[in-house]
Amino acid sequence: xxxxxxxxxxxxxxxxxxxxxxxxxxxxxxxxxxxxxxxxxxxxxxxxxxxxxxxxxxxxxxxxxxxxxxxxxxxxxxxxxxxxxxxxxxxxxxxxxxxxxxxxxxxxxxxxxxxxxxxxxxxxxxxxxxxxxxxxxxxxxxxxxxxxxxxxxxxxxxxxxxxxxxxxxxxxxxxxxxxxxxxxxxxxxxxxxxxxxxxxxxxxx
Amino acid sequence: xxxxxxxxxxxxxxxxxxxxxxxxxxxxxxxxxxxxxxxxxxxxxxxxxxxxxxxxxxxxxxxxxxxxxxxxxxxxxxxxxxxxxxxxxxxxxxxxxxxxxxxxxxxxxxxxxxxxxxxxxxxxxxxxxxxxxxxxxxxxxxxxxxxxxxxxxxxxxxxxxxxxxxxxxxxxxxxxxxxxxxxxxxxxxxxxxxxxxxxxxxxxx
Numbered sequence: 001x002x003x004x005x006x007x008x009x010x011x012x013x014x015x016x017x018x019x020x021x022x023x024x025x026x027x028x029x030x031x032x033x034x035x036x037x038x039x040x041x042x043x044x045x046x047x048x049x050x051x052x053x054x055x056x057x058x059x060x061x062x063x064x065x066x067x068x069x070x071x072x073x074x075x076x077x078x079x080x081x082x083x084x085x086x087x088x089x090x091x092x093x094x095x096x097x098x099x100x101x102x103x104x105x106x107x108x109x110x111x112x113x114x115x116x117x118x119x120x121x122x123x124x125x126x127x128x129x130x131x132x133x134x135x136x137x138x139x140x141x142x143x144x145x146x147x148x149x150x151x152x153x154x155x156x157x158x159x160x161x162x163x164x165x166x167x168x169x170x171x172x173x174x175x176x177x178x179x180x181x182x183x184x185x186x187x188x189x190x191x192x193x194x195x196x197x198x199x200x201x202x203x204x205x
Numbered sequence: 206x207x208x209x210x211x212x213x214x215x216x217x218x219x220x221x222x223x224x225x226x227x228x229x230x231x232x233x234x235x236x237x238x239x240x241x242x243x244x245x246x247x248x249x250x251x252x253x254x255x256x257x258x259x260x261x262x263x264x265x266x267x268x269x270x271x272x273x274x275x276x277x278x279x280x281x282x283x284x285x286x287x288x289x290x291x292x293x294x295x296x297x298x299x300x301x302x303x304x305x306x307x308x309x310x311x312x313x314x315x316x317x318x319x320x321x322x323x324x325x326x327x328x329x330x331x332x333x334x335x336x337x338x339x340x341x342x343x344x345x346x347x348x349x350x351x352x353x354x355x356x357x358x359x360x361x362x363x364x365x366x367x368x369x370x371x372x373x374x375x376x377x378x379x380x381x382x383x384x385x386x387x388x389x390x391x392x393x394x395x396x397x398x399x400x401x402x403x404x405x406x407x408x409x410x
Contacts, residue, residue, distance in 0.1 A: 046262070073407040
């Protein structure tokens with residue numbers, strides 16, 4: 001039986017770049033099926049009214065340095081300084097949701113994150129959306145169609161529903177990996193989630 | 206040249222148990238010197254007025270499950286349900302600071318955390334303090350001496366100073382590992398910190 005991981009994420013999340021950049025290859029290598037499940041944002045899960053990182057804090061400085069160190073270790077491109085919270089992440093997540101039902105979702109999310117971390121154009125920025133959709137293999141006409149439905153009721157409702165399912169599951173941050181009833185939070189725990197899906201236990205250290 | 210890691214921690218922290226339980230052996234195996242440096246509490250670093258985990262939240266449930274899974278994987282004892290925020294963690298940290306200058310600090314911190322996670326007696330509880338000091342090898346008379354100076358000005362000032370140094374270094378959570386100018390936050394990053402101390406880079410995944 002193929003083991004499955006629900007990958008819950010919001011495209012406003014910085015750390016999620018590290019998982020998006022290596023998830024498809026890691027899952028393929030382990031023979032695990034991944035369901036990519038976008039949500040609105042982290043605040044919709046936790047009730048928090050502030051973003052997880054605030055300008056001028058030690059935690060914000062640490063986050064960028066930590067991501068840079070790990071991107072280098074993973075061989076993922078990164079071009080600091082990276083902008084934070086610049087684009088319409090809600091729209092980016094609605095487009096990702098549509099993409100998951102049409103098959104181009106993971107490629108769109110990967111391309112969008114590369115735009116953000118290589119070219120400093122944040123997820124949900126109009127240019128990021130167009131370029132990422134083209135890079136995901138959509139034709140120009142399809143790009144226009146996607147952009148024209150991205151603000152529609154159906155995707156709004158779909159993303160709200162997805163977010164509510166995440167919340168009921170116990171997800172409270174991005175990225176999160178869910179294997180059965182076990183939640184693994186943070187890019188650090190990607191390998192643990194895969195190990196749990198394959199072997200029912202954490203990997204040895 | 207022996208490489209050094211500053212291990213910043215507060216004994217109010219739950220996740221710190223996972224690091225305390227394996228730090229001495231991991232450092233010994235890697236040939237790294239660890240400076241154990243207690244601080245007052247996380248709020249003194251960040252200005253936060255609430256504890257990092259709140260009753261009834263998904264994050265709190267996740268924290269306990271995550272620690273339980275990882276304790277089992279590390280071979281560390283754990284006996285849920287574990288109490289949270291029950292003892293006087295400030296006093297526990299002052300005693301740890303004294304212990305670091307007298308040589309019994311790491312053994313006290315390890316014994317105290319075992320009291321908390323095996324016997325459900327939180328760090329800083331009077332019984333936890335007595336038992337942990339005895340288990341750390343102090344004689345009864347020394348235990349009485351330590352308890353009698355634990356609330357004195359000198360240790361209060363020392364712990365405040367230590368906390369201020371941590372804050373100036375950019376530490377904002379417990380456990381944190383500092384190697385030169387690099388900060389690694391969280392028990393997840395213990396291996397990364399050791400790898401950085403030994404080889405100047407993150408371990409491969």
